[in-house]
Amino acid sequence: MKKILVGIKRVVDYNVRVRVKPDGSGVMLDGVKMSINPFDEIALEEALRIKERGEAEEVVVVTMGAADCQQQLRTALAMGADRAIHIESNDPIEPLTGAHILQKLVEREQPFLVILGKQSIDGDNNQTGQMLAQLWNRPQATFASKVELSAKAAKVTREVDAGLETIEVDLPAVITTDLRLNEPRYVKLPDIMKAKKKPLETLPVADLGVELKTRVKILKTEPPAARQKGKMVKDVSELVAALRQKGLV
Amino acid sequence: MSEILIVAEHANGKLNPSTAKCVTAASKISGAKIAVAVFAASGAAVAAEAARLAGVNKVITVDHAANEHALAAVIAPQVAALAAPYSHVFGPSTTFGKDLMPRIAAILDAPQLSDVMAIESATRFVRPIYASNAIITVEVEAGAKIVATVRTASFEAAATGGNAAPIEAGNVDVELPKHTRFVGLAAAKSDRPDLQTAARVISGGRALGSADAFKIIYSLAEKLGAGVGASRAAVDAGYAPNDMQVGQTGKIIAPELYIAIGISGAIQHLTGIKDARTIVAINKDSEAPIFEVADIGLVGDLFSIVPELEKQIAAGK
Numbered sequence: 076m077k078k079i080l081v082g083i084k085r086v087v088d089y090n091v092r093v094r095v096k097p098d099g100s101g102v103m104l105d106g107v108k109m110s111i112n113p114f115d116e117i118a119l120e121e122a123l124r125i126k127e128r129g130e131a132e133e134v135v136v137v138t139m140g141a142a143d144c145q146q147q148l149r150t151a152l153a154m155g156a157d158r159a160i161h162i163e164s165n166d167p168i169e170p171l172t173g174a175h176i177l178q179k180l181v182e183r184e185q186p187f188l189v190i191l192g193k194q195s196i197d198g199d200n201n202q203t204g205q206m207l208a209q210l211w212n213r214p215q216a217t218f219a220s221k222v223e224l225s226a227k228a229a230k231v232t233r234e235v236d237a238g239l240e241t242i243e244v245d246l247p248a249v250i251t252t253d254l255r256l257n258e259p260r261y262v263k264l265p266d267i268m269k270a271k272k273k274p275l276e277t278l279p280v281a282d283l284g285v286e287l288k289t290r291v292k293i294l295k296t297e298p299p300a301a302r303q304k305g306k307m308v309k310d311v312s313e314l315v316a317a318l319r320q321k322g323l324v
Numbered sequence: 325m326s327e328i329l330i331v332a333e334h335a336n337g338k339l340n341p342s343t344a345k346c347v348t349a350a351s352k353i354s355g356a357k358i359a360v361a362v363f364a365a366s367g368a369a370v371a372a373e374a375a376r377l378a379g380v381n382k383v384i385t386v387d388h389a390a391n392e393h394a395l396a397a398v399i400a401p402q403v404a405a406l407a408a409p410y411s412h413v414f415g416p417s418t419t420f421g422k423d424l425m426p427r428i429a430a431i432l433d434a435p436q437l438s439d440v441m442a443i444e445s446a447t448r449f450v451r452p453i454y455a456s457n458a459i460i461t462v463e464v465e466a467g468a469k470i471v472a473t474v475r476t477a478s479f480e481a482a483a484t485g486g487n488a489a490p491i492e493a494g495n496v497d498v499e500l501p502k503h504t505r506f507v508g509l510a511a512a513k514s515d516r517p518d519l520q521t522a523a524r525v526i527s528g529g530r531a532l533g534s535a536d537a538f539k540i541i542y543s544l545a546e547k548l549g550a551g552v553g554a555s556r557a558a559v560d561a562g563y564a565p566n567d568m569q570v571g572q573t574g575k576i577i578a579p580e581l582y583i584a585i586g587i588s589g590a591i592q593h594l595t596g597i598k599d600a601r602t603i604v605a606i607n608k609d610s611e612a613p614i615f616e617v618a619d620i621g622l623v624g625d626l627f628s629i630v631p632e633l634e635k636q637i638a639a640g641k
């Protein structure tokens with residue numbers, strides 16, 4: 076069966092303005108709205124479209140984390156994924172460990188394509204897809220804004236600093252998504268009901284034989300340096316005067 | 325003793341300014357010895373540029389036809405082959421470095437620190453999370469090799485001209501994958517200053533309404549010798565090309581002057597401009613969040629303000 080594996084992560088919703096705890100021990104997460112990482116939602120949407128075009132037969136979503144991330148797996152199933160895998164871990168997972176875990180799943184599921192978001196908007200690491208591709212010894216096409224599949228290869232347009240780069244990668248391959256790849260669909264109520272019946276498998280992380288290493292310790296978390304409150308000017312002349320005073324024009 | 329290997333970014337025979345910023349970042353580690361590696365089809369000119377950067381002890385060139393285009397899967401094993409004597413491997417936090425460095429980390433079984441904005445010691449680093457709404461200080465376990473991408477907006481470029489580091493050919497004997505092929509690059513050509521290094525940047529947002537209307541931004545930028553940026557909404561709508569996007573998922577910049585025109589100031593956009601010296605906001609909504617971070621704010625219709633601003637600036641010259 077031609078499978079696509081999609082990784083998703085439960086993160087603070089992108090509309091939430093994240094605040095640092097006063098004691099510097101982390102950020103405030105209590106009662107904050109959680110969602111699927113926006114880039115991962117785009118990854119799932121792309122996989123679903125590929126399947127709907129008849130170029131894949133099954134879309135499998137996977138996440139790693141505590142029990143509550145099953146909510147996001149259910150949302151992914153409601154969007155249209157066929158089944159879900161929850162790698163259960165209550166400890167934080169560093170990107171390289173996450174890539175090792177995904178590689179174990181890749182060995183088991185044998186997908187022809189793995190699609191991940193280019194970064195998750197909590198840690199902003201932008202590492203996991205590239206690391207998985209290397210551990211798997213397969214090509215990567217990161218920051219994708221367009222994906223065209225043929226039988227043995229994928230032609231991918233990538234958003235790079237200089238413009239748009241196109242590369243061709245042999246399959247299987249890892250693709251990571253950028254924002255303009257697609258616009259994810261909205262979940263409809265009947266789909267949420269249907270998703271309840273779709274298979275969701277839970278695997279304790281220990282069963283995968285990957286050692287959970289913590290090699291990077293967070294010593295403290297601080298708010299960013301605050302900018303001083305500026306001033307309002309009432310018209311263009313005042314603006315130009317203010318810029319001149321600062322020597323900027 | 326820290327030995328730091330920096331992977332040079334270059335294009336068209338020229339060193340990208342991000343490399344000189346990585347050198348400055350590396351030099352924050354006391355006693356660091358710094359080597360710059362140039363992977364190219366023929367890298368002599370780029371290597372010569374790198375050898376002139378203050379603080380560089382050595383430049384290594386690895387010339388190979390397969391290095392004509394910077395494909396991460398092809399370059400990563402070559403970097404890893406050179407990495408044995410080094411304690412750290414650095415690259416810029418540009419799309420080049422973001423694509424490449426994690427692959428190197430995976431080969432070396434090393435942790436990676438992304439977007440490093442300050443370096444406190446050989447094992448202690450500062451980096452942003454949550455779109456720069458929180459800044460963490462991290463300690464990497466002793467003994468591990470450390471891979472990092474350097475947030476270029478956080479470091480000055482190393483001085484050039486006063487150094488002449490030795491250049492040597494690197495000996496890299498690894499099999500290179502053939503599964504990834506370069507097809508093409510559609511690069512926006514312009515004479516404007518590069519967005520990532522420009523001292524002044526003017527950005528337009530969704531309010532511009534069309535690619536045609538966006539021309540007033542280019543026109544003002546020309547008068548000021550400024551680079552041009554855009555919000556995601558403006559890029560998504562096709563008013564500006566993707567390489568102009570400023571923000572969490574676009575470019576992080578630190579110009580002397582940033583003028584945001586018709587941009588609301590979403591968290592993800594502000595991430596990209598937090599290090600700008602002076603932020604000017606022009607927006608018709610006095611409640612727009614951009615005014616919370618602006619040093620100078622002007623409430624009004626951009627379509628009358630921008631031409632007037634251009635006129636007054638031109639008149640004052």
Ligand SMILES: Cc1cc2nc3c(=O)[nH]c(=O)nc-3n(C[C@H](O)[C@H](O)[C@H](O)COP(=O)(O)OP(=O)(O)OC[C@H]3O[C@@H](n4cnc5c(N)ncnc54)[C@H](O)[C@@H]3O)c2cc1C
Pocket residue numbers: 089113114196254528529530531554555556557558569570571572573574575585586587588589590591592593596606607608609612624625626627
């Ligand atoms: C995961 C993720 C990553 C993202 N990354 C980025 C990123 O890197 N960069 C980025 O920019 N965004 C990013 N975004 C999008 C971001 O959330 C905002 O949607 C976007 O920045 C809004 O762009 P805007 O300010 O141009 O548009 P809007 O929010 O629509 O603002 C338009 C503004 O123009 C003003 N206006 C309208 N007409 C006029 C007029 N005639 N004169 C003056 N003012 C006028 C309005 O008052 C308004 O404030 C990201 C979003 C997500 C979810």
